[in-house]
Amino acid sequence: MSANLQNPIFQDDDLAREWLEARVWPNGPVCPHCGSTSEHVTRLTGTKHRPGVYQCNACREQFTVTVKTVFERSKVPLSKWLAALFLMTASKKGVSAHQIHRSLGVSYKTAWFMMHRLREAMRQGGLGPLGGADQIVEADETYFGKADKRRVSKQRGDRPYKSKRRNDRAVVALVERGGRVRSFHPAVADGVTVAKIVNENIAHESRLMTDESALYIKPGDNFATHETVKHSANEYVRVVTKKLNDIETITRKVHTNTVEGYFSIFKRGMRGVYQHCAEKHLHRYLAEYDFRYNTRVALGYNDLMRAEELAKGIVGKRLTYRRPHEARL
């Protein structure tokens, strides 16, 4: 099985469906309506049914593998969905809607819509906190692009936000050193918001590392340790050593280079591939960069495993918002 676009799953909808069924249902079909497993499910065969329809004998509903997934009610053939899925996961910086439009022969609007659905499938919700005992988690915030003007005035109305970055889009990211990332686009990156993000998403046994920003002082108390580097004093890495029997060994390096590295991948990709991004969609692009970072080669993933991970992510998610030409921007 290769991610090469010559693979027949990218031309044949029956093969595409079988490939998807094997990823979504590794232990046989599961009813998306009531959760009944394969022993209560019958495959409907014969000419009366379109291929891939199953009957649940518990709740009597019928379903296919795309029911209650981001592919539900799409007119795009499943073979094209899989081609888009592989293209999005195989390229390091992402792929543009124009590229999908040209490669798959779907309209630009359809390509744009497909990509947003796939980004929704990349969203890794409901996971436990990052970090853990003896693990280092770096937290930092950055800004990317200008905030939507109406959002800024609304924000000013309900919570006075005195920051020179008030008109910029904030991004907060938490990164395990050598591990996963989780990023956020809060309306404002103020003390209350950042403390909530940090407290709810990092295991409290972790060792927190940040820059000297005042945003992290208070939440920092909730972790095993909180160490900072002073970027304003040109301090980027502080090496902490200990002496045992006259031998000096490095115990840890205090820095935020990992989270800054993540921000630079995100910004380079956004500038290079997705030049225009409405603020209301920024969280979806973050989900895409998070997904790619969390399934990177250094964590043991190859292109196929990354695609399979995304295929599993389509379940239980729906996107119902309108197409771009109808969207309020």
Ligand SMILES: [Zn+2]
């Ligand atoms: Zn059922």
